[in-house]
Each structure stands twice: as C-alpha cells, then as structure tokens.
Amino acid sequence: xxxxxxxxxxxxxxxxxxxxxxxxxxxxxxxxxxxxxxxxxxxxxxxxxxxxxxxxxxxxxxxxxxxxxxxxxxxxxxxxxxxxxxxxxxxxxxxxxxxxxxxxxxxxxxxxxxxxxxxxxxxxxxxxxxxxxxxxxxxxxxxxxxxxxxxxxxxxxxxxxxxxxxxxxxxxxxxxxxxxxxxxxxxxxxxxxxxxxxxxxxxxxxxxxxxxxxxxxxxxxxxxxxxxxxxxxxxxxxxxxxxxxxxxxxxxxxxxxxxxxxxxxxxxxxxxxxxxxxxxxxxxxxxxxxxxxxxxxxxxxxxxxxxxxxxxxxxxxxxxxxxxxxxxxxxxxxxxxxxxxxxxxxxxxxxxxxxxxxxxxxxxxxxxxxxxxxxxxxxxxxxxxxxxxxxxxxxxxxxxxxxxxxxxxxxxxxxxxxxxxxxxxx
RNA sequence: GUCCCCAUCGUCUAGCCUGGUCUAGGACAUCAGAUUUUCAUUCUGACGACUGGGGUUCAAAUCCCCAUGGGGACGCCA
Numbered sequence: 001x002x003x004x005x006x007x008x009x010x011x012x013x014x015x016x017x018x019x020x021x022x023x024x025x026x027x028x029x030x031x032x033x034x035x036x037x038x039x040x041x042x043x044x045x046x047x048x049x050x051x052x053x054x055x056x057x058x059x060x061x062x063x064x065x066x067x068x069x070x071x072x073x074x075x076x077x078x079x080x081x082x083x084x085x086x087x088x089x090x091x092x093x094x095x096x097x098x099x100x101x102x103x104x105x106x107x108x109x110x111x112x113x114x115x116x117x118x119x120x121x122x123x124x125x126x127x128x129x130x131x132x133x134x135x136x137x138x139x140x141x142x143x144x145x146x147x148x149x150x151x152x153x154x155x156x157x158x159x160x161x162x163x164x165x166x167x168x169x170x171x172x173x174x175x176x177x178x179x180x181x182x183x184x185x186x187x188x189x190x191x192x193x194x195x196x197x198x199x200x201x202x203x204x205x206x207x208x209x210x211x212x213x214x215x216x217x218x219x220x221x222x223x224x225x226x227x228x229x230x231x232x233x234x235x236x237x238x239x240x241x242x243x244x245x246x247x248x249x250x251x252x253x254x255x256x257x258x259x260x261x262x263x264x265x266x267x268x269x270x271x272x273x274x275x276x277x278x279x280x281x282x283x284x285x286x287x288x289x290x291x292x293x294x295x296x297x298x299x300x301x302x303x304x305x306x307x308x309x310x311x312x313x314x315x316x317x318x319x320x321x322x323x324x325x326x327x328x329x330x331x332x333x334x335x336x337x338x339x340x341x342x343x344x345x346x347x348x349x350x351x352x353x354x355x356x357x358x359x360x361x362x363x364x365x366x367x368x369x370x371x372x373x374x375x376x377x378x379x380x381x382x383x384x385x386x387x388x389x390x391x392x393x394x395x396x397x398x399x400x401x402x403x404x405x406x407x408x409x410x411x412x413x414x415x416x417x418x419x420x421x422x423x424x425x426x
Numbered sequence: 427g428u429c430c431c432c433a434u435c436g437u438c439u440a441g442c443c444u445g446g447u448c449u450a451g452g453a454c455a456u457c458a459g460a461u462u463u464u465c466a467u468u469c470u471g472a473c474g475a476c477u478g479g480g481g482u483u484c485a486a487a488u489c490c491c492c493a494u495g496g497g498g499a500c501g502c503c504a
Contacts, residue, residue, distance in 0.1 A: 166430060234452090
C-alpha cells in the first residue's frame with residue numbers, strides 16, 4: 001500500500017511551496033488509495049513554535065488537505081535516534097566526536113536513484129563528507145532522523161522538493177547502514193518568483209495565510225498549484241480536485257521549475273468566485289469582512305444583491321470589500337482623478353442636476369425604469385448617454401468602474417442615489 | 427568553486443518517452459474590434475516560443491554530445 005508523508009517543520013508559516021508539496025503527496029495518496037501521514041519536524045527546539053504548528057494545520061485543512069493517522073512529533077523520539085546512532089557506531093560504521101555521533105561515509109561509491117520525476121540521478125560518495133547523526137547537544141540531524149522516521153512510518157514514496165535531491169544519497173547511505181528498505185523518491189522542482197529568483201515577499205506573498213487573507217479561495221489556490229508542474233495532458237485548466245485525484249499521474253509531472261504567476265492565480269480565483277453559489281459567497285464575504293476587522297455593514301438580503309452584481313467582476317474577496325464600499329457607508333473611497341474629469345464641468349453638473357430631477361419623479365426605481373429615463377433624457381437633450389452615465393457613476397460611487405450603472409442605482413436605492421447626485425453639484 | 431537538476435510564446439503548459447500528422451496547440455497577461463451608446467462579463471482577432479552549436483537520420487521541438495543560461499545543494503538548519 002502507498003504511504004506518503006508531509007513533514008513540515010513548525011518554524012514559520014506554511015509556505016506556498018510546501019503547500020504544493022503537501023498537495024501532491026495528498027493527491028498521490030488519494031489517487032492510489034493509500035495513506036498520507038503528517039510528521040512534525042520539530043527537532044530544532046529553539047525555532048519550533050506551537051503557534052506555527054497550529055497555523056500550518058489550519059492552513060492544510062483550509063486547503064482541503066487531510067491526513068491519516070496521528071501526527072508524529074520528532075521531538076518525542078530523540079531517544080530512538082540516539083540509540084540508532086549508537087548502534088551504527090558500535091558496528092564500526094561511525095564514530096564519536098565528543099558528544100556527537102558521526103557517520104563515516106564510504107569512499108568511491110556510486111549511488112544511483114531512480115527518481116519518479118527526474119529519472120536516474122547518480123552521485124559519487126567522494127563528494128559527500130562524513131555526516132553528523134546526533135549533534136553535541138543530543139538532537140538528531142535532519143537527514144538521520146528523517147530516514148529513521150520514514151522507515152518507522154513505512155513510507156513507500158517520498159515526494160518532496162528539489163532542494164532535497166542532494167540529501168538523498170546521504171539518506172540512502174543511512175538506509176543501507178541500518179538495513180532498512182529504501183523508498184521511492186520523487187523530487188519536484190521548486191516554485192520561483194516571476195523574476196526567476198526565490199519566491200519571496202516582494203513577489204506578492206509566500207505563505208498560504210497571506211493568500212487566504214487576500215481573499216483567495218482554497219479551491220482556486222489548489223487548482224493553480226496543481227497546474228504548476230503538472231498537467232492533465234489536455235487543455236483543461238479548471239479542474240475540480242476530485243477530478244484531479246482521478247487523473248493524477250506523477251509521470252506527467254515536469255522536472256522544470258515554474259514561476260508563480262499571480263495574474264493567472266487571480267484569473268482562476270475569479271473563475272471560482274463567479275461559479276460559486278450566491279449563498280455560499282455571502283458567507284465567505286461576511287467572513288472576509290469580519291476577518292479584516294469590519295462588522296458586516298448590511299443585512300444578508302442587501303449584501304446578496306450586491307454580490308449578484310459583483311461576483312463576475314471581482315478576482316478576490318478583498319476586492320469585493322473595496323469595490324462595494326459605497327453601498328454600505330457614506331465614507332467611501334473617491335477616485336479624485338475621476339471626480340475631476342466627470343464632475344467639475346458645467347455640462348456634467350447640468351446633466352447630473354437634470355437627471356436627478358427626473359429620477360425624483362420616478363416612482364418605480366428599477367434599473368430598467370432608470371435606464372429608460374436616462375435614454376429619453378439623452379435623446380431630448382441631444383446628449384450622448386455617456387454624458388449622463390459617467391458623471392452619475394462617479395457621483396454615487398466615487399469610482400469609474402463597478403457594476404452596470406442602473407443596477408447599481410437600483411440596489412443603492414433612490415434616496416441615497418439622489419442625495420449623492422445632488423451633493424456632487426453643489 | 428564542486429556536485430546535481432532543468433531548458434517550447436512575457437508566464438503556466440500540450441507535443442518529446444514510442445522522430446514525419448508541428449508553416450508548434452491551449453490558457454493567463456497585453457492590444458484591437460464586436461456584444462441595443464455606462465462597468466464588467468462574453469465573443470472574435472492580433473501579438474508571441476522550440477537557447478546556441480555539432481551529431482544520428484531520408485526526416486529532429488522530439489534521440490545523442492558540447493556550450494550557454496536558470497535553479498538547487500554543498501550546516502552539529504530543516
């Protein structure tokens with residue numbers, strides 16, 4: 001049976017690259033009806049923190065990545081690692097150096113790994129120095145306890161980042177020294193920023209948490225990550241995770257590092273938002289407002305109307321909050337440049353004044369009635385509709401973009417709309 | 427520096443394994459036009475790539491070698 005693992009170290013937030021590693025392990029486990037285990041690599045006691053672990057667990061769950069069996073903490077297994085190191089020294093394969101246990105790397109050997117993604121990779125042990133197993137402070141070194149635990153957990157396939165390829169021959173040496181079965185390895189290329197450099201803050205976020213906060217949907221993030229290095233072999237791009245599980249094949253994974261393109265992620269997020277049922281979106285947006293420190297400013301019904309207007313126009317949930325501020329408060333952001341362009345000329349003011357006067361007499365404030373009034377006014381006054389529409393839009397929303405003007409006005413309501421139009425002409 | 431990985435449009439990729447169907451397909455982004463004269467959606471179109479050089483072959487994006495470029499690793503970090 002397939003047994004894979006994700007082994008985060010709780011020394012920081014869940015990195016987007018780690019999330020991808022977790023995702024592919026999860027996919028592999030689910031595809032072959034195996035198990036995904038979680039192992040906490042908290043051997044560095046000074047840098048490991050509970051709050052990071054909690055955050056990582058939360059983010060994994062948020063992404064929809066679940067695991068089997070109880071997580072194993074390496075910090076609870078120090079004694080096991082030390083005993084194993086002692087045994088190796090006893091067998092003459094290593095030596096002590098003070099409190100530390102060191103593994104003697106045999107010279108002149110070729111180590112070949114048959115990587116699931118890269119194919120054959122060979123190393124010569126002459127390139128490898130003797131390896132510390134247990135440090136002077138009694139804590140184990142990563143490559144050593146990693147092997148012991150992977151064997152202990154009966155891991156069959158190790159899928160991890162390319163930054164581990166050079167660790168692999170060292171680990172194989174440990175497997176051999178302890179007479180343990182060697183699992184299959186698959187190393188996936190790292191994700192880079194758009195400039196080709198290591199993904200960092202200036203590329204727009206490195207932790208899953210930042211994307212969550214920005215209002216990306218987990219489905220979208222997962223779908224995007226999925227396509228970074230893997231493709232179903234067809235032109236499909238929007239792939240629900242259940243389908244990905246069915247179609248996943250590690251042989252389709254590319255050995256090429258990919259650049260993280262936030263634009264494409266945004267597009268994909270917009271697709272998922274637009275496809276989301278209104279009611280579900282409502283809950284997500286309320287939560288988004290709450291998380292950004294704002295109380296939900298309106299009733300569900302009102303919010304729902306606004307959502308219907310905006311769901312095809314937003315790329316992230318946080319975008320919704322800024323784009324629709326004028327519905328919920330008189331203290332909304334105003335695009336000064338747009339105001340200068342559409343609200344100052346006498347023509348604009350006239351148009352606004354007249355349009356407001358005509359709307360005042362309207363009993364039916366539906367979008368079609370408003371539009372009818374706008375069109376007939378334009379015709380009577382020999383104006384282009386745009387000469388009324390643009391000033392009105394800026395007057396009531398402070399923006400040049402948004403929903404269709406007439407729908408916008410209907411949802412805003414007659415009194416608010418007129419109030420703002422009149423305020424704009426004084 | 428040494429070792430390892432990688433190389434198709436600006437970006438993600440299909441094609442490569444099993445050479446010919448590739449004057450290289452799709453998506454994002456960009457630009458232009460259309461959609462009952464607003465925002466957006468949508469649609470249509472444009473732009474745009476096989477890193478270079480050798481070799482193998484009747485034939486190479488596809489196989490081999492070299493160069494170049496990018497990345498990773500060389501910790502008593504994980």
